[in-house]
Amino acid sequence: MAQAPLRIGLIGTGRIGQVHATNIAADPGSELTLVADPFVDGATATAARCGGTATGDPADVFRPGAVDAVIIASPTPTHVDLIAAAVEAGLPVLCEKPIDLDIARVEALRPVVAGAGVPVAIGFNRRFDAHFLAARDRVAAGEIGDLEQLTIVSRDPAAPPAEYVGVSGGIFRDMTIHDLDMARFFLPDIAEVSAVGTVMFDAGAREHGDADTAVTTLRASTGAIVTIVNSRHSAVGYDQRIEAFGGKGMLQVANAPSSLVSFSGAQSVEAKPPYQEFFLERYSQAYASELAEFLKLARGEESASPTFDDGRAALLLADAAQRSADEGARVRVDLT
Amino acid sequence: MAQAPLRIGLIGTGRIGQVHATNIAADPGSELTLVADPFVDGATATAARCGGTATGDPADVFRPGAVDAVIIASPTPTHVDLIAAAVEAGLPVLCEKPIDLDIARVEALRPVVAGAGVPVAIGFNRRFDAHFLAARDRVAAGEIGDLEQLTIVSRDPAAPPAEYVGVSGGIFRDMTIHDLDMARFFLPDIAEVSAVGTVMFDAGAREHGDADTAVTTLRASTGAIVTIVNSRHSAVGYDQRIEAFGGKGMLQVANAPSSLVSFSGAQSVEAKPPYQEFFLERYSQAYASELAEFLKLARGEESASPTFDDGRAALLLADAAQRSADEGARVRVDLT
Amino acid sequence: MAQAPLRIGLIGTGRIGQVHATNIAADPGSELTLVADPFVDGATATAARCGGTATGDPADVFRPGAVDAVIIASPTPTHVDLIAAAVEAGLPVLCEKPIDLDIARVEALRPVVAGAGVPVAIGFNRRFDAHFLAARDRVAAGEIGDLEQLTIVSRDPAAPPAEYVGVSGGIFRDMTIHDLDMARFFLPDIAEVSAVGTVMFDAGAREHGDADTAVTTLRASTGAIVTIVNSRHSAVGYDQRIEAFGGKGMLQVANAPSSLVSFSGAQSVEAKPPYQEFFLERYSQAYASELAEFLKLARGEESASPTFDDGRAALLLADAAQRSADEGARVRVDLT
Amino acid sequence: MAQAPLRIGLIGTGRIGQVHATNIAADPGSELTLVADPFVDGATATAARCGGTATGDPADVFRPGAVDAVIIASPTPTHVDLIAAAVEAGLPVLCEKPIDLDIARVEALRPVVAGAGVPVAIGFNRRFDAHFLAARDRVAAGEIGDLEQLTIVSRDPAAPPAEYVGVSGGIFRDMTIHDLDMARFFLPDIAEVSAVGTVMFDAGAREHGDADTAVTTLRASTGAIVTIVNSRHSAVGYDQRIEAFGGKGMLQVANAPSSLVSFSGAQSVEAKPPYQEFFLERYSQAYASELAEFLKLARGEESASPTFDDGRAALLLADAAQRSADEGARVRVDLT
The missing domain is CATH 3.30.360.10 (Dihydrodipicolinate Reductase; domain 2)
Incomplete structure (x- = not known):
């Protein structure tokens, strides 16, 4: 209640990125702080609509102190590296499914995630319907x-x-x-x-x-x-x-x-x-609930977010x- | 599209007044400019939530140039006088049902409304479901x-x-x-x-x-x-x-x-x-559609708003x- | 179970008469004994299909010992006289609705029915659906x-x-x-x-x-x-x-x-x-149940059949x- | 219409045999002529209820002139031999599913059926729902x-x-x-x-x-x-x-x-x-329709009965x- 809103860095401004941006703006527990998309016009438009600063470089999201948590809604091939970066930066992350199309890359990332103690949630939104x-x-x-x-x-x-x-x-x-x-x-x-x-x-x-x-x-x-x-x-x-x-x-x-x-x-x-x-x-309600549950996860509260291992x-x-x-x-x- | 939002004066901040305030804030065609309620705390809270200035005096709404249109959501006994004031001020008005509980007062107001050429809509929201x-x-x-x-x-x-x-x-x-x-x-x-x-x-x-x-x-x-x-x-x-x-x-x-x-x-x-x-x-969708239709009426466009005579x-x-x-x-x- | 089937006299072989004839034939507790219709071909065809003897004269039904119970499915204007005849003969009767179109005739019959102690049921079949x-x-x-x-x-x-x-x-x-x-x-x-x-x-x-x-x-x-x-x-x-x-x-x-x-x-x-x-x-099931309930009534058992007073x-x-x-x-x- | 009813020999008087017996009795195109069951009490009771003569010996069904068509509702292991007997006797046959539990026995029977030119239908009743x-x-x-x-x-x-x-x-x-x-x-x-x-x-x-x-x-x-x-x-x-x-x-x-x-x-x-x-x-309606379709098949008319090959x-x-x-x-x- 009295908690400050979590500052969210959103990477990717396609269809699902837009959904997350809208829900972040509507949820009093979060605010859109950084919007990153190499297609920088997408980032700019999203920031104008839902708040925050636009950038063309996703790496900005991982700079120390930039944000409190990360949502990855970029294309699938970028997911593994972005999750790794978030984990390294100690930032709780919600990544859209699938983690990757190549199970070998997922298995390689698995011990990194397991060892870091940083919450990683995967966007299986239907669980929240x-x-x-x-x-x-x-x-x-x-x-x-x-x-x-x-x-x-x-x-x-x-x-x-x-x-x-x-x-x-x-x-x-x-x-x-x-x-x-x-x-x-x-x-x-x-x-x-x-x-x-x-x-x-x-x-x-x-x-x-x-x-x-x-x-x-x-x-x-x-x-x-x-x-x-x-x-x-x-x-x-x-x-x-x-x-x-x-x-x-x-x-x-x-x-x-x-x-x-x-x-x-x-x-x-x-x-x-x-x-x-x-x-x-x-699934509009499910996406909003997914975000709310991720905010709990990011705050260290009990959460129903699907995990990295669910994604695997x-x-x-x-x-x-x-x-x-x-x-x-x-x-x-x-x-x- | 390129039109300036209609500046709305809302009178009454009970349950239905709140609905109208929310819908005005969400509709790009309108903005909440004045919120009047003798219970001034209600007006203040509503203005804080949805925009505009709060006042304890409904008469402020009818001051020249204050607003472009009026929505009356105050108790039934006030409706006839407020409609009359709006009509006199040349302000299009949407008034909640019923116009009054006394048909004699409605009949007395009828020629005033008919002669003024100012649009008067009555809030039969279900027509918009x-x-x-x-x-x-x-x-x-x-x-x-x-x-x-x-x-x-x-x-x-x-x-x-x-x-x-x-x-x-x-x-x-x-x-x-x-x-x-x-x-x-x-x-x-x-x-x-x-x-x-x-x-x-x-x-x-x-x-x-x-x-x-x-x-x-x-x-x-x-x-x-x-x-x-x-x-x-x-x-x-x-x-x-x-x-x-x-x-x-x-x-x-x-x-x-x-x-x-x-x-x-x-x-x-x-x-x-x-x-x-x-x-x-x-009827949440109906209230929003009712407002949209009233905005058309207030702009002199074709509109499906129920009329004073429908209320009568x-x-x-x-x-x-x-x-x-x-x-x-x-x-x-x-x-x- | 071990009871002999009730011998039924059916008066009238129109649409509903046919339904009753079929149900009587199918119900082990009853048998079609006499079928009366001034249109004697209808009576003959019904008897051929469902059993019993055909007659063109409804009065045959009321002869001593002819039948155990009567079902009246003839045109409405005949109902009052036929009910009276059945009551006089001491025969339990199921009569199609309405008793008559003229309430005066119904009121005149009422004390006759009430005084006779003979069960009179009216065919409000929907109660049995x-x-x-x-x-x-x-x-x-x-x-x-x-x-x-x-x-x-x-x-x-x-x-x-x-x-x-x-x-x-x-x-x-x-x-x-x-x-x-x-x-x-x-x-x-x-x-x-x-x-x-x-x-x-x-x-x-x-x-x-x-x-x-x-x-x-x-x-x-x-x-x-x-x-x-x-x-x-x-x-x-x-x-x-x-x-x-x-x-x-x-x-x-x-x-x-x-x-x-x-x-x-x-x-x-x-x-x-x-x-x-x-x-x-x-209402095919209802007609069959209506008959079953009338058979109980005719046997002096507890029955849910609508009464003469229900018809009135x-x-x-x-x-x-x-x-x-x-x-x-x-x-x-x-x-x- | 003017055709004589087909005389049916029914083998087996279990649950489904009873259904067939009831439907044969109700269908004007057929009559129950012989009811065979080694459990002869079942045959006797069924014949008493639905017509025909009871026998404890299924072979009676295949005697020359005994019946016009055969329905097999006996236990599965008897099906192949009884179909063979019917085919040999030139009697159209409706056999309950499955033909047999052993595909080898079905394959062995297949050319016999195919060569005989006698209609063999299998009781896949749901097709008739x-x-x-x-x-x-x-x-x-x-x-x-x-x-x-x-x-x-x-x-x-x-x-x-x-x-x-x-x-x-x-x-x-x-x-x-x-x-x-x-x-x-x-x-x-x-x-x-x-x-x-x-x-x-x-x-x-x-x-x-x-x-x-x-x-x-x-x-x-x-x-x-x-x-x-x-x-x-x-x-x-x-x-x-x-x-x-x-x-x-x-x-x-x-x-x-x-x-x-x-x-x-x-x-x-x-x-x-x-x-x-x-x-x-x-599937009560389906069983009745299945019989009707089999009667057509037995009469050499066009029929939707599932065939031996459907059973296989x-x-x-x-x-x-x-x-x-x-x-x-x-x-x-x-x-x-």
Whole structure:
């Protein structure tokens, strides 16, 4: 309450960087102090809108005393070095997923993070969605008995551009990774991964040897089975549903209705599709809560922020899914 | 776009005054310039939060050049004089409903307003709710054929304090009046009113000879029948539904779900009640749209703001409903 | 179980007579023994299908020893005399609603029925619908606290032929009467009636001075308000919903879905309208249960069959509704 | 219409045999002529209820002129020999699934069936469910564009007795086989199978090395992916849902509601679980339609009955699923 706002250095001013900037400005516990982007116009515009000083050089963020905490929303290949820099500077950091597309680089960074004692959070924002969180908490409270099956339907509105597909790391590392983390939110210890991918519609996926449609099956150490149904497009809109099934019943999280109006006629009952546009709209509350939780982490308070090891685990699972899809074999994983 | 923001003088800083202040601060087309409230601490706090200068004297708002437009959110007995002052000062005005509880005072003001050529809008915010508006527009577009029956369910979460009931003008003038205006939003020309009121639970209503439960039936000049089902309490939460029935089908507006999570077990399927807390939450978008539409009106642009005559019509209908409930007879009305 | 089946005499082989014949044949506790219809071909065909002997003369049913109980499904004007004959013959009788369109004839019959000690049931089949019954029982069990508002939406798929409208007794005695009985199923003691009727679409109603659209408002002696929304047509299909609202919550009975399939596309989510064709389909279970309950009544067991006085009360309410609609005044009723 | 009813010989009078007997008695196109069961009391009771002569010897069914068609509802190990006998006798046959648990015996029978020219239908009753059929037809009509993902949730109310599990052939051959056929109803040409099984709750499954929880993933030759989520129990009741997803939208088949009544209170909205008890109730219409379609097949008319090769394909897929679950590898199949 009486605490001074945390001074945040934001690196990267793309779509998600904008979301973080807006939320920092709105959260009384934080203020936007430095905005860094080599595309300096983006930094300048963001600072004008949400406060702070703009710079084209991310290294400014790590200068002694410049900021209290760092949020990394720059392109994936920069994440590992920027996390390392933040850790070295002793600055708590929230980094967008994935940590990297190359698990070797993540493993190399791991002991550095573990040894430094500096909090590192990874931006798995869906953990903060009030509906998924409520479902998870109710499962954890035993409402459905033992969790036996978790079914995640996760479909994007439209496939990304072909050039993005080419550098995305593939559907499992780029898109499924969010669902793999959600699986671990309910069942942290995943032991086995199977996956099937196929190209049904997207020329970009075909061109780059990627899939646009995929189903991933996980077995947790408890025996519970997770099924993730992914598609890179959805005529109906952004489709994000979860069903947790247990011995005593099930909990379902539906899509949000986009209108309260329905029409009933002789032939049909019609309503607007129950979907919001895309992740910035569907998860706007989740991004704000993610920031609030990171502020706690940065202050040394108890926090629900996903950790560096959560980021690593999701990438290990995505790698296993890709290998299973490629080779046709179930893949055992060890997340410890 | 390039227009200067309209300078708004706000009179009254209660619940709804706060909503207007927040929306004025957030709307680039307006700025809060003067905040007037005889309870000057309220004015000061609001100005500190949303901008402008605080004053304890509403007359300051009407000083030449002080503001460009006025919003009246003060207690009902002050409305008529403040509207008159605004009109005299040539200032466009948005006044909360009702104009007054005494139709005689409204009729006396009517020619003043009509002759002045100054825009006067009344705060029937529900007309701006995106869902009701969509339903009305679809009815107007002929989607259900002729509108034959309009059924409005409107229940507040909890009865107001007994002292408020005593000065409220009664359930029809205080609560039903919103639904009467909604009826006119779909069917402007109402010809007859019947009403039944009863006391089922509220000691305050009993004490003041008021009802806590009421059903009002209207007949439009088209022959269509409107039914308004009101209750001063609702265990389930704020209940605001509309069903428009016509020869080709019907349009329904449901309550908003408060959660996307549902539980299915051996005995039942459960979800959170599909209701938001109360009008400030349910109609937050509507208040913002109401302001935007008033800014257009104040600028002389085409506007959907309800007029002084809409405010008068709603009060005439409320009076008729009260009389019908008291006397047990259907009451003819002439809204012209 | 070991009881011999009750031998039933059925008078009238129209639509509802057919339903009773089918149910009698299917119920092990009854057998169709005599089928009487002046249109003797109807009687013959029904007997061939469901058992028993056909006759063109209803008087055969009342011959000593011919049958154990009587079901009257002949035209309304015959009901009073046939009930009187059954009572005189000492035969338990189930008569379709209404008892008569003329309350004077009903009042004249009333002491005859009361004095005879012969069970007379009236065919208000909706009381036996499992869903309405469950809602009523849950209200009676206090699940929603005191019942404060009961809202009944009741719309037929299509208006009857003009010639039927002419002899129907009007929408209140012909159609609303079912809903008036349903109101009394929840709130037996109705004290006041208001009604509004209008012609919106049906030439037959206009020709005969009847209404095709009506809203009836009742006040029970408890203070609770009942609202009945009627239409003689519904593009969506047979529309039969109830909402019981009380201090602790509400119970709603929805229409039955006609399909489990729904389509979600870019513009809309579509399903089949949640309605069944008409009363024979919607209330098929109710007719079977009605018969079962009448068999109990005829055997002298405890039974939930609506009584002669329930039939009289519904007609008194329908008369009051018609008068209120005609005269524009609330009408007090005394059902004792 | 004018055709004589087909004389049916029914072998087996367990649960499903009873269903067939009832439907034969109700269908004017068929009559129950012979009922065979080594447990002759079952045969006698069934014949008493539904017609025909009882016998303890199934061979009686195949005597020249005894019947026109055969329905086999006896235990699985008898199916192959009884189909062979029917084919040899030239009698059209409807046999319950599975043909056998041993694919070798099915392959041995295949040329016999193929060469005989006698219609052999397999009892995949779910193909005849009006809702699944409508969804399939709408997919086939192109309503959702290319079918990209088919997701089947199929959960039984409760695990079978341990002794049954021991002889069931395992969850894939016993339970999933219905869903595998449903997958082929939408996508006949399945090319690959992956499966994961686990024991979460059932001691019988653990004892017999079977699974009680399984997810099976299929890839069709079109590239489309089918996901089948199975559980041997469901606290909520029999759970049978399908979601067909394509480029233009999706079609969903929901569970049937068991009540039209819902309660809304301060804490929750509650309804009965939307599930019917078990397959005899959920698929009662499907069994009747299955019989009707078999009667057409037996008469040489065009028919939608699943064929012997459909029965073989489902078993091949179940075998592949079992192998994939056991070995952890994706299994390619060739259903031609």
